[in-house]
Amino acid sequence: EAGVTQFPSHSVIEKGQTVTLRCDPISGHDNLYWYRRVMGKEIKFLLHFVKESKQDESGMPNNRFLAERTGGTYSTLKVQPAELEDSGVYFCASSQLWSTGYTFGSGTRLTVV
Amino acid sequence: GQQLNQSPQSMFIQEGEDVSMNCTSSSIFNTWLWYKQDPGEGPVLLIALYKAGELTSNGRLTAQFGITRKDSFLNISASIPSDVGIYFCAGQLHNSWGKLQFGAGTQVVVTP
Numbered sequence: 001e002a003g004v005t006q007f008p009s010h011s012v013i014e015k016g017q018t019v020t021l022r023c024d025p026i027s028g029h030d031n032l033y034w035y036r037r038v039m040g041k042e043i044k045f046l047l048h049f050v051k052e053s054k055q056d057e058s059g060m061p062n063n064r065f066l067a068e069r070t071g072g073t074y075s076t077l078k079v080q081p082a083e084l085e086d087s088g089v090y091f092c093a094s095s096q097l098w099s100t101g102y103t104f105g106s107g108t109r110l111t112v113v
Numbered sequence: 114g115q116q117l118n119q120s121p122q123s124m125f126i127q128e129g130e131d132v133s134m135n136c137t138s139s140s141i142f143n144t145w146l147w148y149k150q151d152p153g154e155g156p157v158l159l160i161a162l163y164k165a166g167e168l169t170s171n172g173r174l175t176a177q178f179g180i181t182r183k184d185s186f187l188n189i190s191a192s193i194p195s196d197v198g199i200y201f202c203a204g205q206l207h208n209s210w211g212k213l214q215f216g217a218g219t220q221v222v223v224t225p
């Protein structure tokens with residue numbers, strides 16, 4: 001079974017540019033989560049999809065972040081325009097509908113310069 | 114918002130030694146989880162705890178869900194070089210739809 005796949009693994013962009021991160025969850029997993037870890041700090045929740053619906057987006061920092069999950073399969077997280085403080089590692093995770101303890105992807109390391 | 118306090122931030126230990134780390138919170142959690150992150154990888158679930166007072170082992174790892182439901186600890190016995198990594202605690206609140214709150218992590222370095 002393929003795990004959670006994230007693309008790209010690394011991205012370096014200039015302040016003001018746009019970046020789109022992609023997550024392919026494990027097939028059949030209805031729950032999809034985005035988290036972010038800023039250097040040395042805790043992993044912070046961004047948002048949660050159940051299938052194609054946003055269940056909880058309370059962790060999204062501001063309206064420069066837009067997440068979508070069309071068709072309930074893969075998800076994208078777009079940052080536009082990127083700011084320096086957006087740098088960090090963005091993790092995606094997925095799980096079956098009533099499961100606890102999900103599977104994480106390897107993350108996308110975003111560096112905004 | 115709620116905060117998980119994880120300590121220590123880092124540990125430098127010799128191979129064969131035991132390791133202990135813990136997390137405390139002002140909130141009551143109904144689930145505690147412990148994850149390990151290797152360099153360049155995402156966190157991997159080590160142990161899940163679902164009941165106050167529960168003590169669970171997974172090989173050389175032992176974790177407990179505190180009686181107050183506001184804390185948890187993880188012990189690693191007889192450390193080996195592959196135990197190197199960052200260990201995260203995570204708590205799940207009741208009715209939170211799987212949303213986790215994480216501690217800041219404990220960096221473990223094992224020297225031969």
